Amino acid sequence: MTDAVGIVIVSHSKDIAKGTADMVRQMVGSEVKVAFCGGNPDGGLGTSVSLIVDAINDAWSAKGVAILVDLGGAETNSEMAVEMLEPARRDLVVVCNAPIVEGAVMAATEAAGGSSLAQVKAVAEELSAD
Amino acid sequence: MTDAVGIVIVSHSKDIAKGTADMVRQMVGSEVKVAFCGGNPDGGLGTSVSLIVDAINDAWSAKGVAILVDLGGAETNSEMAVEMLEPARRDLVVVCNAPIVEGAVMAATEAAGGSSLAQVKAVAEELSAD
Amino acid sequence: MSLRPETFKSLIKLAAERVIASAPELTSLDQAIGDGDHGFNMKRGFEAVLGKLDAISEQPFDEALKTIGKTLVMTVGGASGPLYGSFFLAAGEALSHDKHLPEDIADVFGSGVNAVSARGRSQAGEKTMLDVLVPVLETLKNAAGQPDLIARVSTTAAEAVERTAPMRATKGRASFLGPRSVGHIDPGARSSCVLVQAVCASLEGKQ
Amino acid sequence: MSLRPETFKSLIKLAAERVIASAPELTSLDQAIGDGDHGFNMKRGFEAVLGKLDAISEQPFDEALKTIGKTLVMTVGGASGPLYGSFFLAAGEALSHDKHLPEDIADVFGSGVNAVSARGRSQAGEKTMLDVLVPVLETLKNAAGQPDLIARVSTTAAEAVERTAPMRATKGRASFLGPRSVGHIDPGARSSCVLVQAVCASLEGKQ
Ligand SMILES: Nc1ncnc2c1ncn2[C@@H]1O[C@H](COP(=O)(O)OP(=O)(O)O)[C@@H](O)[C@H]1O
Ligand SMILES: Nc1ncnc2c1ncn2[C@@H]1O[C@H](COP(=O)(O)OP(=O)(O)O)[C@@H](O)[C@H]1O
Ligand SMILES: [Mg+2]
Ligand SMILES: [Mg+2]
Ligand SMILES: [Mg+2]
Ligand SMILES: [Mg+2]
Numbered sequence: 001m002t003d004a005v006g007i008v009i010v011s012h013s014k015d016i017a018k019g020t021a022d023m024v025r026q027m028v029g030s031e032v033k034v035a036f037c038g039g040n041p042d043g044g045l046g047t048s049v050s051l052i053v054d055a056i057n058d059a060w061s062a063k064g065v066a067i068l069v070d071l072g073g074a075e076t077n078s079e080m081a082v083e084m085l086e087p088a089r090r091d092l093v094v095v096c097n098a099p100i101v102e103g104a105v106m107a108a109t110e111a112a113g114g115s116s117l118a119q120v121k122a123v124a125e126e127l128s129a130d
Numbered sequence: 131m132t133d134a135v136g137i138v139i140v141s142h143s144k145d146i147a148k149g150t151a152d153m154v155r156q157m158v159g160s161e162v163k164v165a166f167c168g169g170n171p172d173g174g175l176g177t178s179v180s181l182i183v184d185a186i187n188d189a190w191s192a193k194g195v196a197i198l199v200d201l202g203g204a205e206t207n208s209e210m211a212v213e214m215l216e217p218a219r220r221d222l223v224v225v226c227n228a229p230i231v232e233g234a235v236m237a238a239t240e241a242a243g244g245s246s247l248a249q250v251k252a253v254a255e256e257l258s259a260d
Numbered sequence: 261m262s263l264r265p266e267t268f269k270s271l272i273k274l275a276a277e278r279v280i281a282s283a284p285e286l287t288s289l290d291q292a293i294g295d296g297d298h299g300f301n302m303k304r305g306f307e308a309v310l311g312k313l314d315a316i317s318e319q320p321f322d323e324a325l326k327t328i329g330k331t332l333v334m335t336v337g338g339a340s341g342p343l344y345g346s347f348f349l350a351a352g353e354a355l356s357h358d359k360h361l362p363e364d365i366a367d368v369f370g371s372g373v374n375a376v377s378a379r380g381r382s383q384a385g386e387k388t389m390l391d392v393l394v395p396v397l398e399t400l401k402n403a404a405g406q407p408d409l410i411a412r413v414s415t416t417a418a419e420a421v422e423r424t425a426p427m428r429a430t431k432g433r434a435s436f437l438g439p440r441s442v443g444h445i446d447p448g449a450r451s452s453c454v455l456v457q458a459v460c461a462s463l464e465g466k467q
Numbered sequence: 468m469s470l471r472p473e474t475f476k477s478l479i480k481l482a483a484e485r486v487i488a489s490a491p492e493l494t495s496l497d498q499a500i501g502d503g504d505h506g507f508n509m510k511r512g513f514e515a516v517l518g519k520l521d522a523i524s525e526q527p528f529d530e531a532l533k534t535i536g537k538t539l540v541m542t543v544g545g546a547s548g549p550l551y552g553s554f555f556l557a558a559g560e561a562l563s564h565d566k567h568l569p570e571d572i573a574d575v576f577g578s579g580v581n582a583v584s585a586r587g588r589s590q591a592g593e594k595t596m597l598d599v600l601v602p603v604l605e606t607l608k609n610a611a612g613q614p615d616l617i618a619r620v621s622t623t624a625a626e627a628v629e630r631t632a633p634m635r636a637t638k639g640r641a642s643f644l645g646p647r648s649v650g651h652i653d654p655g656a657r658s659s660c661v662l663v664q665a666v667c668a669s670l671e672g673k674q
Contacts, residue, residue, distance in 0.1 A: 011149065011231070012153055013149030013150070013152055013153055014149070015145040015146065015148050015149030015152065016145065016146050016149030016150060016153070016231060017149075018145050019141065019143030019144070019145030019146030019147075019149065019168070020143070020146060022143055022145065022175060023142055023143055023146070023175060023200075023201075023295075026175055026295045026296060026297070027294075027295050027433070027436070029291075038149070039544075040504075040508070040511070040543075040544025040545070041511060041541070041542050041544050042507075042511060042544070044504070044507070044544075045152060045153060045156055045502070045504070046504060046508065046544035046545050047544060047545075048541075048544055049540050049541050049548070049549065050541050070153075070231050070232065071153075071231075071232065071235065071640065072546050072638075072639055072640060073544075073545045073546035073547075073548075073640075076546045076548075076549045076550065076586060076587065077544075077546075077548060077549055079549070079586070080540055080548075080549035080552065080553070080586070084540075099229030099230070099231065099232050099233075099257070100229070100231050100232070101141070101146060101200050101201075101229065101230050101231060102200065102201065102229050102230070103229075105201065105436065106436060109436040109437060113437070113440050127229070153502075156502045156503060156504070157501075157502050157640070157643070159498075170297075170301070170304070170336075170337025170338070171304060171334070171335050171337050172300075172304060172337070174297070174300070174337075175295070175297070176297060176301065176337035176338050177337060177338075178334075178337055179333050179334050179341070179342065180334050201433065202339050202431075202432055202433060203337075203338045203339035203340075203341075203433075206339045206341075206342045206343065206379060206380065207337075207339075207341065207342055209342070209379070210333055210341075210342035210345065210346070210379070214333075235643065236643055239643040239644055243644070243647050
């Protein structure tokens with residue numbers, strides 16, 4: 001378990017984040033740590049930097065953490081959250097440029113195989129057009 | 131409302147499907163008909179052809195319906211559902227090769243502008259690598 | 261010789277029962293390279309078929325196969341649902357068009373296999389159910405009319421399942437694993453084998 | 468001349484109140500080309516700032532700006548949160564490094580603008596808050612030391628908002644609309660204008 005990159009799912013919608021985590025867990029069981037968050041600080045659609053920070057720390061692995069996000073604000077808030085981590089952790093967290101659901105499943109499957117953070121990110125990003 | 135292509139969201143997870151529909155509605159209000167379904171016939175993760183058929187009929191528009199799906203089984207079951215529609219409707223439904231969350235938001239935004247089914251599909255699929 | 265309705269009914273019944281009995285094995289194969297639901301999916305589908313068995317066995321064979329196909333499509337809930345569903349729908353359709361059982365079994369089975377391939381945009385060699393269905397079709401063609409046809413079909417299916425282990429999946433969820441899909445038997449190949457062997461066993465009367 | 472703590476406090480207070488009062492307008496602008504939450508987002512963020520106003524006004528200016536930035540980052544919940552947050556964090560950081568208010572306002576503001584641009588990977592012309600922030604920075608540089616500086620900054624901000632209407636969005640959610648984003652004012656540009664004009668009004672004493 002500590003040998004696999006952790007996965008964090010950050011959506012504007014808590015439902016999407018939870019459902020994505022469910023799908024990921026069905027694919028990889030408990031081999032990979034998965035944490036998720038969604039919703040703005042009031043619980044509406046949006047993202048919350050402090051919840052993202054918590055999710056990263058929950059999914060923490062010595063191999064690092066890959067974050068999957070949906071639209072723009074989720075990415076910006078995730079990048080902000082990474083900068084708010086304790087300095088030693090910052091370089092071990094990446095925000096993937098990949099679709100949230102499909103990317104999370106790919107990333108987690110790759111992570112379950114013991115791949116490095118860079119490999120996990122690359123596999124998730126194969127799905128992305130840009 | 132009847133001037134916009136309808137959007138159907140088909141996920142393995144009902145949570146993902148619902149959350150995606152919430153995000154889409156936040157973007158396009160009620161300008162575009164949006165229907166969603168998720169879960170296998172027992173309510174677990176999976177998809178159900180009969181629920182997909184119902185969702186297509188719920189989101190029906192004279193301009194057609196674009197379906198967004200997550201992983202393989204959702205696509206196969208959606209294609210099967212299209213074939214089960216009454217013949218006159220079949221040619222007016224497309225399954226987009228696009229990420230479910232990001233594709234649905236793009237497709238709905240495009241649909242809200244009054245675009246054709248082919249345009250809606252093309253815009254959603256710009257997001258996809260293959 | 262023609263296929264009798266009682267034979268058909270007991271054949272469907274045995275196939276359904278054997279698939280349902282193999283659900284734990286199918287699920288554990290799908291846990292290794294998929295999402296671990298293939299057993300549940302097939303069980304749900306074939307329980308629905310069993311629930312309609314009396315009605316199905318009163319239909320002409322073509323309609324009966326289509327009912328099975330439609331039932332699987334509507335109840336399985338995984339990628340395998342529309343794939344097996346399309347197999348039975350197409351096989352039924354072939355019977356509606358001048359094909360007869362048992363003499364045209366290769367043609368009827370072939371229609372089913374083509375439908376799976378079309379629906380799944382896949383072919384043999386991609387570590388799927390087609391890696392059992394296609395070799396079985398070959399044997400049905402090559403050994404047509406031979407006295408040991410049934411035994412050979414059964415052996416073909418069993419061997420074909422094992423040959424999926426070294427394959428790398430390029431279709432379905434197992435394809436996410438890339439090279440790590442190697443070394444595991446494909447769950448859909450196994451369920452196809454269970455179905456084919458159940459039909460063989462039923463026809464040979466060794467239930 | 469140096470900025471007095473009471474001036475700073477009433478300036479932050481007025482800015483927050485004006486943003487909160489403009490929430491309905493910001494929301495309706497965001498409904499046209501976004502997801503309709505910019506008003507709620509900004510209101511949530513600046514209510515949190517108001518809630519800490521006493522504590523903030525007891526901090527040195529650099530720390531105060533960083534507290535505001537961090538508060539916005541933590542509470543806004545939209546893309547604008549980390550963007551405005553980064554603005555204030557960077558402006559505070561500039562003050563921690565030998566810059567002083569009011570004389571270095573252009574440098575301090577410029578640090579904030581650069582931070583928004585870096586965080587958003589965006590620049591002026593993309594129909595965002597930067598289309599107000601960048602022209603305001605230009606005026607702060609060009610009219611530095613002029614007696615009508617404050618009035619010119621205020622006018623610049625107002626005019627810059629209007630100039631976002633014909634732009635096509637290439638960043639943020641409005642970019643989904645492609646050509647249909649044209650003809651609408653950008654909500655983030657409007658909120659930037661509200662903030663800038665509130666500061667101007669506060670400094671000119673016309674609250
Ligand atoms: N495109 C395809 N073509 C042929 N067979 C496929 C295809 N995709 C999946 N399969 C078969 O379906 C099986 C998985 O079925 P199941 O677990 O019920 O569905 P899911 O993958 O949606 O969970 C695989 O083991 C494989 O044999
Ligand atoms: N990449 C970016 N660079 C600069 N400003 C941006 C960027 N993305 C969004 N914005 C600004 O943020 C505003 C939207 O903020 P808000 O509605 O609160 O967030 P969200 O778009 O996440 O719902 C836009 O009107 C725009 O001015
Ligand atoms: Mg499965
Ligand atoms: Mg499944
Ligand atoms: Mg918004
Ligand atoms: Mg938003």
